[in-house]
Amino acid sequence: MTNQVLEAIVQRADELSALGLSNEKLGRLDDQAAKVLRESGVIRMLQPKTYGGLEFHPRDFAETVMKIASLDGSTGWVSGVVGVHPWEMAFADPKVQEEIWGEDQDTWIASPYAPMGIARPVDGGYVFNGRWQFSSGTDHCDWIFLGGFLGDEEGKMAHPPVSLHLILPRSDYQIVEDSWDVVGLRGTGSKDIIVKDAFVPAYRTLEYSKVVDGSAAKEAGLTNPTYHLPFSAAFPLGITASLIGICEGALAHHMAYQKSRVQVTGTKIKDDPYVLFAIGEAAAEIAAARSALLDNASRMYDIVASGREVTFDERAVGRRTQVAAAWRAVRAVDEIVARSGGNAMRMDNPIQRFWRDAHMGLAHAIHVPGSVFHVSSLTQLDIEPPHGPMRSMI
Template sequence: MTNRVLDTIMERAEEIRELGPVSERLGRLDDKAAKVLRDSGAIRMLQPAAYGGMEAHPREFAEMVMAAASLDGSTGWVAGIVGIHPWEMAFADPKVQQEIWGEDPDVWIASPYAPMGIARPVDGGYVFNGRWQFSSGTDHCDWIFLGGMLGDAEGKMAMPPSSLHLILPRSDYEIVEGSWEVAGLSGTGSKDIIVRDAFVPDYRVIEFAKVIDGSAPREAGLTNPTYLVPFSCAFPLGITSAVIGITEGALAAHLAYQRGRVQITGTKIKDDPYVLYAISEAAEEIATARTRLLDNVSRMYDKVAAGQEVTFAERAAGRRTQVRAAWRAVQAMNEIVVRSGGNAMRTDNPIQRFWRDAHVGLSHAIHVPGSVYHVSALTDLDIEPPQGPMRSMI
C-alpha cells in the first residue's frame, strides 16, 4: 500500500510539475495538486489504521515527500508538513479523532506548533487567543494544531511556562489572506492564523512536554514503532525531506538543461571539466544528505521497535544529522545553480524556482544550526545541556 503512494506520485509526475508554476501564482497549492496528494494517499501514510491510515514506516513517508518535492517544491512541502499531523493526532483523545476523521478519513490538519497563543483555563477547557505565522497548506485543511502557552486566570502566561498543542476546527480560526508574500515556496500558502476567544475543550489539548518526551503515544496505548519515534525526529522529517527533494529536483533540472547547452565561449558543457566536476560533487553531496536523513530515522525506528529508549544525546545527534543534511544539500545545489548560466534564472526555467524554494525551506526554524549543534556537542562531551529554549526542539 505504501509503495503504491509513491507509485501514484510518480505516475502523475508531469501533472505535478506543470501545476508548480500555477500554485506559485495562486499563492497556495492548486486544487488539482492537492487532489493528487489526496488521491495518492500521501497524507494518510502516518494516519491511524482505524481511520483509513497506513501507519507506514516514517522512512517510506520521507521517501514520498522527497519524490513529490523533486517534482514541485510546494507540493512536496505540503505533503511533508500536513502529512506529519496525523502522526501526532494518533496521540489525541479518540473523541477528537472521531470528530475529524469519523465521516471522512481524507480531512487534512494544519499547524503551526509555535506557541504564539495563550490558553486561559476555564471550566471544561480553555479560552484561546493568538496569532501565528506559516500555516502551510492551510487552505486545504479543516482542522488545525496550534501551539500555545498555558495562561493564568487573567490570560497572561502562567509560570513556570507550560506549552500546549491545541486542536481547533476551521470555524474557530481565521486564515489571513495576503499574509504569504514570499520569495519561494509560494505555492504552500503558508498564511497567518488568528484565533479570538475560541473555547477549546480539554479533550482537544495535548501537553507538549508529553509529546517531546515520548510519553504521549505510550499513554495513548500505541505500540506501532512509527508512533514511538521521537517527535524531534518525526516532525522535522517532513520538512527536511522536502528540502532535500527540492535539491534533487534542482539537480535533475540542471542536468536536463546542461546536456545540450553551449556556453557563451563556445564550449559545450560536456567538454567543460570544471562544470562536470561540480555536477559530480553536488550529486554526491545531495545523495549523501538523503542517505543520512533516511538512515537517521531508520535507526531510531529500529531502536524503539526493539523496546529501547532513544536517549536525549541520541535525539540531539539526530537533530544535528537533520540540520546538516538540509544545509549539505542546499549548499551542493548552489554550486550547480551558479553554473547553470543566466538563462536558468528566467521564470520559465524550473531551476530558479527549485533554487528559491530550497532557500526558503532551509530558513525554517528547525534548520537553524546554532543551538542544535551547541547541545549536540555538549552531549558528546558528556556535559548536561542547560534547561530552556536550547533544548526545545530536541
C-alpha cells in the same frame, strides 16, 4: 511492504510537475495538486489504521515526500508538513479523532506548533487567543494544531511556562489572506492564522511535554513503533525530506538544461571539465544528504522497535544529522546554480524556482544549526546541556 503511495505519485509525476507554476501564481496549492495528494494517500501514510491510515515506516514517508518535492517544491513541502500531523493526532483523545476523521478520513490538519497563543483555563477547557505565521497548506485543511502557553485567570502566561498543542476546527480560526508574499515556496500558502476567544474543550488539547517525551503515545496505547519516534525526529522529517527533494529536483532540471547547453565561449558543457566536476560533486552531496536523513529515520525507528527509548544524547545527534543534511544539500544546489548561466534565472526556467524554494526551506526554524550543533557537541563531550531554549529544538 510495497509503497503504493510512492507508486501512485510516480504515475502522476508529470501532472504534479506541471502544476508547479499554478501553485506559485495562486500562492497556495492548486486544487488539482491537492486532489492528487489526497488520491495518492500521502497524507494518510502516518495516520492510524483505525481511521483509514496506512501506518507506514517513517522512511517510506520521507522517500515519498522527497519524490513529490523533486517534482514541485511547494507540493512536497505541504506533503511533508501536513503529512506529519496525523502522526500526532494518533495521540489525541479518541473523541477529537472521531470529530476530524469520522465522516471523512481524508480530512487534513494544519499547524503551526509555535506557542504564539495563550490558553486561559475555564470550566471544561480553555479560552484561546493568538496569532500565528506559517500555516502551510492551510487553505486545504479543515482542522488545525496550534501551539500555545497555558495562561492564568487573567489571560497572562503562567509560570513556569507550560506549552500546549490545541486542536481547533476551521470555524474557530481565521486564515489571513495576502499574508504569504515570499521569495520561495510560494505555493505552500503558509498564511497567518488568528484565533479570538475560541473555546477549546480540554479533550482537544495535548501537553507538549508528553508529546516530546513519548508518554502521549504510551498513554494512547499505541503499539506501532512509528508512533514512538521522538517528536524531534518525526516532526522535522517531513520538512527536511521535502527540502532534500527540492534539491534533487533542482539537480534534475540543471542536468536536463546543461545537457545541450553551449557557453558564450562556444564550449559545450559536456566538454567543460570544471562544470562537470561541479555537477558530479553536487550530485554526490545531495545523494549523501538523502542517505543521512533516511538512515537517521531508520535508526530511530529501530531503537524504539527494540523497546528502548531514544536518549537525549541520541536525539541531539539525530537532530544534528538532520540539520546538516539540509545545509549540505542546499549548498550543493548553490554550486550548480552558479554554473547554470544567466538564462537559468529567467522566470520560465524551473531551476530558479527550485533554487528559491530550497533557500526558503532552509530558513525554517527546524534547520537553524546553532543550538542543535551546540547541544550535540556538549552531549558528545559528556556535558549536560543547559535547560531552557537551548534544548527546545531537541
